Amino acid sequence: MAYETQIDETTTAESGHVLTVTERAIEKVLEIRAGEDDPDGVGLRVAITGVYGVDFTYDLAFDPIADVAADDDVSEQSGLTVIVPADSVDRLRGATLDLPAMDGQGGLVIRNPNRPNPLEDMDLELEGDVATKVGVLLEKSINPSLAAHGGFATLLGVDESQDVYITMGGGCQGCAMSRATLTNGIRAAIKETIPEVRDVIDATDHTAGENPFYS
Numbered sequence: 001m002a003y004e005t006q007i008d009e010t011t012t013a014e015s016g017h018v019l020t021v022t023e024r025a026i027e028k029v030l031e032i033r034a035g036e037d038d039p040d041g042v043g044l045r046v047a048i049t050g051v052y053g054v055d056f057t058y059d060l061a062f063d064p065i066a067d068v069a070a071d072d073d074v075s076e077q078s079g080l081t082v083i084v085p086a087d088s089v090d091r092l093r094g095a096t097l098d099l100p101a102m103d104g105q106g107g108l109v110i111r112n113p114n115r116p117n118p119l120e121d122m123d124l125e126l127e128g129d130v131a132t133k134v135g136v137l138l139e140k141s142i143n144p145s146l147a148a149h150g151g152f153a154t155l156l157g158v159d160e161s162q163d164v165y166i167t168m169g170g171g172c173q174g175c176a177m178s179r180a181t182l183t184n185g186i187r188a189a190i191k192e193t194i195p196e197v198r199d200v201i202d203a204t205d206h207t208a209g210e211n212p213f214y215s
Contacts, residue, residue: 043081
């Protein structure tokens with residue numbers, strides 16, 4: 001089943017489900033499910049399988065409802081059984097499965113407000129002033145993740161209020177999703193790791209060419 005991941009800062013799931021499937025996505029999934037040998041006996045299983053750069057990777061498949069584990073999350077949504085494996089529940093909580101916003105695009109879109117923790121399993125020693133700490137964090141943790149998308153983040157400066165100014169370059173510059181990437185991923189990582197930082201601000205000029213700050 002084709003799908004793409006997309007960050008949407010305005011998307012919130014108010015249904016009470018771990019993963020909410022929109023009505024139009026349900027219609028599409030049920031259409032596909034009709035081709036299964038036992039359509040009524042399978043549910044849509046949505047699982048997080050890993051991390052690619054600053055995003056999670058997902059697997060969508062039809063699994064027999066009878067094989068659902070006791071600790072998996074199961075919800076009934078307009079005739080569709082939705083299964084979220086236990087180890088994906090926390091990382092998918094509040095996410096939405098939808099059709100792409102742009103007409104003509106195929107597949108499904110997962111809008112997930114949760115981001116991978118770039119510091120997981122990483123032991124970083126951050127010393128010095130805020131600028132030094134942010135620089136090390138970008139070099140050792142954040143930029144290796146962004147490199148998977150051909151992008152990088154650069155520290156522009158830190159002001160007297162301890163606001164950190166970041167610019168996005170490479171594949172991140174001019175990307176419609178880069179602001180959400182910074183907001184949901186980079187900002188959270190910096191503020192969690194360096195508590196004295198008040199805010200993280202995207203100072204990128206996404207309408208310009210490379211290194212617009214210096215042009």
